[in-house]
Amino acid sequence: xxxxxxxxxxxxxxxxxxxxxxxxxxxxxxxxxxxxxxxxxxxxxxxxxxxxxxxxxxxxxxxxxxxxxxxxxxxxxxxxxxxxxxxxxxxxxxxxxxxxxxxxxxxxxxxxxxxxxxxxxxxxxxxxxxxxxxxxxxxxxxxxxxxxxxxxxxxxxxxxxxxxxxxxxxxxxxxxxxxxxxxxxxxxxxxxxxxxxxxxxxxxxxxxxxxxxxxxxxxxxxxxxxxxxxxxxxxxxxxxxxxxxxxxx
Amino acid sequence: xxxxxxxxxxxxxxxxxxxxxxxxxxxxxxxxxxxxxxxxxxxxxxxxxxxxxxxxxxxxxxxxxxxxxxxxxxxxxxxxxxxxxxxxxxxxxxxxxxxxxxxxxxxxxxxxxxxxxxxxxxxxxxxxxxxxxxxxxxxxxxxxxxxxxxxxxxxxxxxxxxxxxxxxxxxxxxxxxxxxxxxxxxxxxxxxxxxxxxxxxxxxxxxxxxxxxxxxxxxxxxxxxxxxxxxxxxxxxxxxxxxxxxxxxxxxxxxxxxxxxxxxxxxxxxxxxxxxxxxxxxxxxxxxxxxxxxxxxxxxxxxxxxxxxx
Numbered sequence: 001x002x003x004x005x006x007x008x009x010x011x012x013x014x015x016x017x018x019x020x021x022x023x024x025x026x027x028x029x030x031x032x033x034x035x036x037x038x039x040x041x042x043x044x045x046x047x048x049x050x051x052x053x054x055x056x057x058x059x060x061x062x063x064x065x066x067x068x069x070x071x072x073x074x075x076x077x078x079x080x081x082x083x084x085x086x087x088x089x090x091x092x093x094x095x096x097x098x099x100x101x102x103x104x105x106x107x108x109x110x111x112x113x114x115x116x117x118x119x120x121x122x123x124x125x126x127x128x129x130x131x132x133x134x135x136x137x138x139x140x141x142x143x144x145x146x147x148x149x150x151x152x153x154x155x156x157x158x159x160x161x162x163x164x165x166x167x168x169x170x171x172x173x174x175x176x177x178x179x180x181x182x183x184x185x186x187x188x189x190x191x192x193x194x195x196x197x198x199x200x201x202x203x204x205x206x207x208x209x210x211x212x213x214x215x216x217x218x219x220x221x222x223x224x225x226x227x228x229x230x231x232x233x234x235x236x237x238x239x240x241x242x243x244x245x246x247x248x249x
Numbered sequence: 250x251x252x253x254x255x256x257x258x259x260x261x262x263x264x265x266x267x268x269x270x271x272x273x274x275x276x277x278x279x280x281x282x283x284x285x286x287x288x289x290x291x292x293x294x295x296x297x298x299x300x301x302x303x304x305x306x307x308x309x310x311x312x313x314x315x316x317x318x319x320x321x322x323x324x325x326x327x328x329x330x331x332x333x334x335x336x337x338x339x340x341x342x343x344x345x346x347x348x349x350x351x352x353x354x355x356x357x358x359x360x361x362x363x364x365x366x367x368x369x370x371x372x373x374x375x376x377x378x379x380x381x382x383x384x385x386x387x388x389x390x391x392x393x394x395x396x397x398x399x400x401x402x403x404x405x406x407x408x409x410x411x412x413x414x415x416x417x418x419x420x421x422x423x424x425x426x427x428x429x430x431x432x433x434x435x436x437x438x439x440x441x442x443x444x445x446x447x448x449x450x451x452x453x454x455x456x457x458x459x460x461x462x463x464x465x466x467x468x469x470x471x472x473x474x475x476x477x478x479x480x481x482x483x484x485x486x487x488x489x490x491x492x493x494x495x496x497x498x499x500x501x502x503x504x505x506x507x508x509x510x511x512x513x514x515x516x517x518x519x520x521x522x523x524x525x526x527x528x529x530x531x532x533x534x535x536x537x538x539x540x541x542x543x544x545x546x547x548x549x550x551x552x553x554x555x556x557x558x559x
Contacts, residue, residue, distance in 0.1 A: 038253065040252055041250075042251075042253050042260065072552055072554060081361075081365075082544065082545070082548055083358065084358060144551075144552035145552075148553070178253075209255070216496060216497065220494070224489040224492055225488070227494070228494065232481045235499065239314070239315025240319065243319040
């Protein structure tokens with residue numbers, strides 16, 4: 001941990017000198033690493049984000065996962081049983097969303113700004129495939145999508161804590177749960193000053209499956225028939241081996 | 250200790266899965282059933298997506314039926330000709346089953362169909378098994394060893410079934426019946442196997458005894474023989490069409506299952522058959538009730554995600 005802190009301090013210092021030498025850069029930030037590897041033993045991880053500002057201000061950090069099209073279904077009662085009935089599709093929904101800040105965004109960013117930069121789950125923009133849906137239906141499905149993703153720990157309604165040191169250095173831990181979707185993430189860092197965005201930076205973060213798990217997944221999706229054959233061969237051999245082993249005893 | 254399942258895309262406790270494999274293996278060793286009808290619902294209960302549970306279970310059953318089938322093969326309890334006819338029906342059935350599975354998944358109704366199939370089949374078979382074994386126990390209580398325990402409705406009776414065309418001789422089963430019968434049985438069980446993620450032994454064994462009139466000693470070996478091919482076909486098609494076979498999960502289930510089955514088979518020789526069957530009937534009815542309960546009770550969450558790309 002102390003090694004990590006030391007590196008952090010070094011990097012922040014580097015950032016500061018960069019900021020100082022080029023007066024035009026009021027904000028620098030980076031991630032401890034740009035790759036999260038989902039291995040066979042993956043149970044979630046934290047990624048350290050650190051940076052520096054050129055003076056007082058408030059920092060907001062948004063993490064957004066790759067967009068995907070989502071289908072939501074609603075259950076209805078059919079006689080004695082409950083079954084899926086209506087379906088609504090969303091376009092390009094972020095697969096992950098979290099916010100962190102050193103304070104409450106309401107205190108330093110106007111509603112319009114929070115809406116424009118999609119700060120806070122309530123300001124996340126969702127696009128419906130079918131534009132003709134009534135406002136009631138839209139808000140119902142919108143709430144459901146946010147709720148389901150919060151239940152899966154992929155959307156975070158709570159604002160994470162950013163620690164700010166001497167109005168210059170900031171750091172936070174970005175948490176990613178075990179079921180985090182893979183793809184290219186964008187970490188957006190905003191510096192708010194005098195009720196407006198003074199500076200912004202975007203840092204990409206790649207989350208991908210690594211090792212046996214990734215290879216199995218690729219194999220299954222790219223070469224389905226061959227994967228199926230291999231699965232059968234493994235099973236036949238295992239069954240035969242088990243019978244042979246227990247026949248001897 | 251957690252392990253990441255690459256196709257199910259979730260982390261599970263490795264000992265939970267091994268334990269489940271072991272427990273279901275123990276039951277299958279005890280009762281001589283495949284256990285797919287217990288394992289698939291269990292996998293769904295622990296959060297494995299139903300489509301992955303079904304595809305993976307088919308893969309695991311290939312292994313357990315190879316292992317069990319070999320034992321019966323060595324004892325000469327497989328009617329190859331009957332098995333081949335059943336397999337032809339089963340291959341067609343499982344092909345249609347996988348296609349149906351894919352369509353239902355796209356419509357968002359696959360979970361409902363899986364649950365409903367389980368409720369219907371587990372309910373019917375559990376109730377029959379319970380009724381029959383309780384009857385046997387009651388008769389034993391009345392202590393009349395001369396009275397026949399089970400009335401076998403085997404060959405010898407002539408019904409419309411014997412008027413069907415395309416008759417074939419099955420020497421080992423001592424039968425001369427229409428090939429349409431085993432073809433039809435194999436076909437229906439193939440569809441069930443693909444949709445429910447089971448081998449189908451729990452439907453096929455009664456069908457072979459009561460409908461085809463096969464002698465009991467060749468029934469299990471022949472049914473296992475057919476199950477190997479049908480579940481292999483299902484595994485192949487599910488992997489090709491739906492990409493829902495998780496080999497990591499299948500291997501974990503296998504390890505637990507193989508060990509459990511051996512322990513179960515040894516335990517089974519020390520326990521009385523009827524009591525065992527009552528116990529199995531109660532387990533089957535329990536799983537059935539749990540699934541029925543979930544279908545009928547108003548869900549806490551009305552919304553759910555549709556399968557991506559289904």
